[in-house]
Amino acid sequence: MEQAQKRSSSLPSTAAQTTVENPWPLRVLSDKLKIHIENSPQVWVEGQLLEANIRNGHAYLVLRDVDADQSFSVTVWASVMRSLDTAPEVGSRVVARVKPSFYAKTGRLSLNAFDLRPVGLGDLLARLEKLRRALFDEGLFDPARKQPLPLLPGRIGLITGRDSDAEKDVIRNASLRWPAVAFDIRNTAVQGVNAVAEVIAALRELDANDEVEVIIIARGGGALEDLLPFSSEELVRAVSACTTPVISAIGHEADRPILDDVADVRASTPTDAAKRVVPDLADELANLAQARNRLDRAVRANVERERQRIASVRARPVLAFPQTMVQARREDVVRLGQRSTLAMRGSLVRGHDSIAHLRAQVRALSPQQTLDRGYSVIQHADGSIIRSADEAPVGSLLAVRLAHGRLDATVTSSHTPEEGTTP
Structure with missing residues (x-):
């Protein structure tokens, strides 16, 4: 007994004072952790219930973060269970007032719940609307930020669930419209805690690929809780930062996740996205035929107009009888020559008379006169x-x-x- 007391008094008082020669017994660390953890205050947390086992009135739950792959074991004692309005259900989203608990014997950390409340649909909608307003005020939904879609993309990036109806709809309808369409597909989780991280990773990978000219994020319809990953602020900001145009094709027409507002184009369904991303080959061939017909008619009309103009020019007298123009010019030359001769003769006569007059004037002034x-x-x-x-x-x-x-x-x-x- 005395030896145990001596050994206890010689133990380091803090973790920083422990050494190889003077370590703590494991129980000391366990006791200190228990004291530290259980001194933590109660806190409200939010998550999704993965497991809910009720035995002897107590509930043993597994609560997972809604956006990350992190979970905690939660214990709800029978006294607390009796005060709850509804029993915990797997898959439901809840907020709980918890306090950390450390079981020193096994080193197990868990949470004790003192209150548990389901997150209602109204609460979720209010949170989403608040986030939507904040992002709008920040300018992420500004139409000036949206990029135009390419007329005919060489390669299309597609982010969707594995073997999902959304993937099949996009590929089938796009191929029907343009058989040569090429896809670069990334299959990710489209609901649950892993969805946001996987979609963002796929988005960044496709955005870094220079061959991908447009990206489609597609998912079929579902409950509001199932579509929550596509209203994640982290995913919305990742889409906003993309240099490649992004099409949002989530759910049905009535579904409106925040991703729809920040994407460059919002498609009401995955099928609608396929119609928007590539042109219809049949329509393009018809348009091409119409354009060729219009061009052919325009060329023919232009040639006919020019032919008529040439015929009109050739019908003019100056071209029909070109000697007429030469004869008229010859007559003009003769007439002008005669006029020049007459003018010259008149000028000579007037000059002769002027000289005679001047000679008479000079002679009149001569001393000989x-x-x-x-x-x-x-x-x-x-x-x-x-x-x-x-x-x-x-x-x-x-x-x-x-x-x-x-x-x-x-x-x-x-x-x-x-x-x-x-x-």
Whole structure:
């Protein structure tokens, strides 16, 4: 007894003080964990019931997270069971007020429930609507973010349940519309706790594939609880971040998970998604035939119009009788030549008359004309002209220039006009 007390007093007081030489006995760790865990406060948690065994009034449950593969054992004692309105049912979604419990003998951690309430349809709808409003306010549903679908995708990514009717509907209807359609299929869980993680993983894998030009997420109809994974905020944000256009084809027309709002295109059913993702070959062939007919008619009409225009041009006189145009131009040339000759002759006559007139004017101003009228020019012997009697004193030798010939003279007398008289 004393030895046990000594050994107990020598044990480390904290986990950090333990060593290889001085470890804790396992019971010490177990006792300390029990004290620590059971000092935790009560907490409300939400999950889905996977198992519900009721024995002797007590309920032994397995509660799993709705979005992750994590679960806890939950014990509901008979005293609590008697206060519940309804008994726990497998598959139902519940919220529970629990407190952790640690069974030291086996090291088993579980939860003790003091209240258990099913999550009603109204509560789920209210939560979804609140999340929908929050994502809308964030702008994830903005039409400007939505990408157009390719006219004819080379490869289509399909995320759906294995061997599901949705997969068959999409493949069958798309192949009927376009036989050469190619799919890259990813089979995932489409309900339950693994659905969100598997769909996101498949979505990211297809989005990273450059050959995939559009992605369809398809699932058949079901209860609201079955379609909850497609309203998961994590999945909605993953779809919003995709660079590849995404088509949501979940359930029927009346079903409206949040995925429909964030997807680039919402299809009312998987069959509708197949109709939206590829064109109908028969319609395209008919459209092609119509287009060829319209093109043929347009070409023929255009050729006929041009033929008529050519015929109209050829019927014009200038082309029907081209010599007419040459004859008219020849006559114009002759007429213009005659006009030029007449104009030149008139100009020459007027020039000749002008020259004769100017010649007469020049001759009228010539000194010879003055001499012809009987005047003469008196000059000194050196040829200088005498203009005044004072310039020729008596006895001066003069030369008198007449209209015809010249006279030599001697001044015998000189008379100067008196002042004030006319010479």
